[in-house]
Amino acid sequence: MTLSTSQSVSITLKNIELSFGNTQVIKNVSLQIEKGEFFAFLGPSGCGKSTLLRLIAGFEQCQRGEVFLGDQEVSRLPPWKRDVGMVFQNYALWPHMTIRKNVSFGLEERKLPRSEIERRTNEALELVGLQDYAERRPNQLSGGQQQRVALARTIVIEPKVLLLDEPLSNLDAKLRIHMRQELLELQRKLSLTTIFVTHDQEEANTTADRIAVLKDGVVQQIGAPMELYDKPDNLFVAQFLGSANVLKGKVRQHGAEAIFDDGAGLQISLHSNAASGSKSLVLRPQNITLCNPDEAADLSGVILIREFLGIIVRYEIQVAQQRLIVDEVYGLGRTPAQVSETVGLKIDSGHIILMD
Amino acid sequence: MTATTHKTPAQTFLFILIALFLLSFLVIPVAKVFYVAFIDVHSGSLTLINFVDFFNTSLFRESFFNSLYVASMAVVMATCIALPLAYFTTRFEFKGGVIIQSLGFVPLIMPPFVGAVAMQLLFGENGSINLMLDEYFGFTIPFMDGLNGVIFVQSIHYFPFILINLSVSLNNIDRSMEESAQNLGSSGMRLFRRIVFPLAMPGYVAGASLVFLKVFDDLGTPLLLNVNNMLAPQAYLRISSIGIDDPMGYVIAVILVIFSLFAMWVASLALKGKEYSTAQKGGGGLAKRRMRRWEMIVAYSIVILILLAVLSPHLGLTLLSFGTIWSYSVLPDGFTPEHYVSIFSETPEFMVNTLIYASMAATIDIILGTAIAYLVLRSKIRFRHWIDYVAMASLAVPGLVLGIGYLRTFLGMSIPFGDQSLATWWVMLVIALSIRRLPYALRACTSALQQVSRSLEEASENLGANKSRTIYRIVLPLMSGGILAGFVTSFATAAVELSTTIMLVSSESDAPLSYGIYVYMQSAAGRGPGAALGMVAVVIVALGTYLSHRIIEKSRQQRSLENNHNQDLS
Secondary structure, eight states: OOOOTTTOEEEEEEEEEETTTEEEEEEEEEEOOTTTEEEEEEEOTTSSSSHHHHHHHHOOSSEEEEEEEEEOOOOTOOOOGGGGEEOOTOOOOEEEEEHHHHHHHHHHHHTOOHHHHHHHHHHHHHHHTTTTTTTOOOSSSSSSHHHHHHHHHHHOOSSSSEEEETTTTTTTHHHHHHHHHHHHHHHHHHHHHEEESSHHHHHHHOSSSEEEEETTTEEEEEOOOOHHHHHHHHHHHHHHSSSEEEEEEEEEEEEEEEEEEEESSOOOOOOSOOOOEEEEEEOGGGGGGEEEETSSSEEEEEEEEEESSSSSSEEEEEETTEEEEEEEEEEEOOOOOOTEEEEEEEEEEOOOEEEE | OOOOOOHHHHHHHHHHHHHHIIIIIHHHHHHHHHHHTTTTTTTTOBBBBBHHHHHHHHHHHHEEEEEEEHHHHHHHHHHHHHHHHHHHHHOOOTTHHHHHHHHTTGGGGHHHHHHHHHHHHHHSSSSSSHHHHHHHOOOOOTTTTTTTHHHHHHHHHHHHHHHHHHHHHHSSOOOHHHHHHHHHOOHHHHHIIIHHHHHHHHHHHHHHHOOOOHHHHHHHHHHHTTTTHHHHHHHHIIIIITTOOOOOHHHHHHHHHHHHHHHHHHHHHTTTTOOOHHHHHOOOOOOBBOOOOOHHHHHHHHHHHHHHHHHHHHHHHHHHHHHHHSSSSOOOBBBBBBHHHHHHHHHHHHHHHHHHHHHHHHHHHHHHHHHHHHHHHHOOOOTTHHHHHHHGGGGGGGGHHHHHHHHHTTTTTTTTSSSBGGGGGHHHHHHHHHHHHHHHHHHHHHHHTTTSOOOHHHHHHHHOOHHHHHHHIHHHHHHHHHHHHHHHHHHHHHTOOOOHHHHOSGGGGOOHHHHHEEEEEEEEHHHHHHHHHHHHHHHHHHHHHHHHHHHHHHHHHHHHTTTTTOOOOO
């Protein structure tokens, strides 16, 4: 592999604002992506993550703010002068060209000598394992193969950064996991600064070094996957990354300890000195365990729904006026609890997250 | 959606060029026509007096009502022809359904005025059918008597518009629509009335208004059948006999445009928000029922009768073109290839001119069509939609009106480096033809471009190709099928256009095929060669239609392969 990667650079967005007509799609976004980093934009549809990506590629122009690739400001450069490789959601392979022509296109546009075009095209095809498919047309390839052509076509020009717009969303579940790993391997091999847009938190968690969670054109939080999971800055982040029980109520002091009270009969001892006031309490389902109701349980409730998900059994439990989700690992030799059974709940207070 | 703001002076320049072209050759000529219609000849002030004069003249009143009557009756007749064909082939297991559907297109490959004279010989007072009826049954039917003839010829030529639209609507109704109605307890006539009929209605109305528009505006058929008490022939006769300053021709032109607009408005109203394409993947079409024996006999008899009538112009034209003398007899006296020899040896200029004019007009059309489609769909130019609207508006301008407009606008100007009037210069005819055919080419180009996914272009730009390189390497190759289909359609239809041609041709040496047919058909002796020329026209249009279907079909197949990427593990 001789595809050089030394040209990879960092990406800096400074105070980006973008509107379509009267709708503001990106609101004052600033972030810095390090050289060689695998970075994910994560958020629900319509949060602006794809727009942000297209903005870096030059397909959108921001009304305010600046985009830097390394030290170079590119905000006003047209797409064809940016040297930014982008893989489109639908791959956007040209149906009237062979795989080889698709891959060599960017090199031809750069007017490289023919011998070099051929060499680099072959290398790129080899890298994605499609050297035997070079003379075929895109429509003769499977989804996964098309995906690889799109990748080869992009990295062959040795871009400064790689942008992936939901690259796995058109693949079926099994293939998606496979391609995800392939992508990651390739990225590591080339150590190419990469942004990956997705609405799937699992995809983001498994691939990205860091994630920016977006909502309504605003960056909610940036951090490594586990950091976001353990220390979400707000309720949206907490709920978007994994399931969470969210309870609203007040914290009050009771003797030496603080107690959370939802005001409708549910009280949880916090075992810590949290400040009083209105709070939201976030509790991951796996941090609650079921026990006998008569044991020293923190709470007790009635099971409403039981779902068997394979590795875990998920319960929905009525506790006072709230419904709590509890996940238990399946297969510990325990018989799972039954619907309408009354059970006790133990709460792992070390994992309680309190928010204002 | 995209907020790209890269300034592209090339696009603006192109936009201005196209706008100027449309302004000079469509907007101004038509505006002139309207202007003259509303101006007092003597005082030059705005007035409605011309319209008052028009309706105070009994001949014009008669012509007006005749045109309305003929157009409406043609719609009724065309419906009578199209309805059984559409119904039998979509609702029943009907052997030969495909043949019927394709035969339904046959009339479209012959301009009505070409078949008119042949129809006269078959169905006229002394035509084959009536001679036989008279001999065996002792009575005759006035098929071709005056207005009847126009209605008969037009409905046979234009019923395919209804057939196609209606069949498409019926085929687009998903089986599940019918089945869920049955499931909820509806059946028989009730089901037809409440589900099938409403779902098929928009397609029918669209087809019917198109027929109305075509018949109302047509000049060639009444002229060739010598029916002059209709609007279009009156306008032509006023302008050609009294002169270009007579306001009555312009008044008629305005009326024609207004009715065209009205018919188009009805069609768009019918289709607005009702383009129900309910067909689901894998479903397709209503349930087809097997026919009982007697039903089958009745159905086939009706269909065969209709098809005979539909094919009669072609049959008649063939006979006429090969016949020696054909008068007061069922068939011509003898057969000879002489007429074909004579048109190729004596008047080859008709065919040569046609090839030149039609290919030039079609070339202009696809260049304009591609450029307009690109500007409208891909640029951010402020008023880009206007050139699209204006180009499409030429649909509402009958050929006759455009011809009058050109005469009025360009007669006073002379051609570059010459004395001839600009209006009757052959180049103006080419431009007029291209304006007339532009909407069709534009639609073909627009839909071709719509099928090119935006991301294919973005991928190209992303890999370093600028806008023009992207157009050259990605957009145009992917559009080529649609553009070619647009070219062929424009070519074939421009080759047989008569109503503009007849206004603008000044000398026979400059005249195209359609004009030649018209001239030949004026005299009894010229009918043979005229019919031979007509056959040439039919062959040109048939080939063109076939080719454009093939091209479209081929690119569609390619496209369906593209979308069909398997998602297996690789």
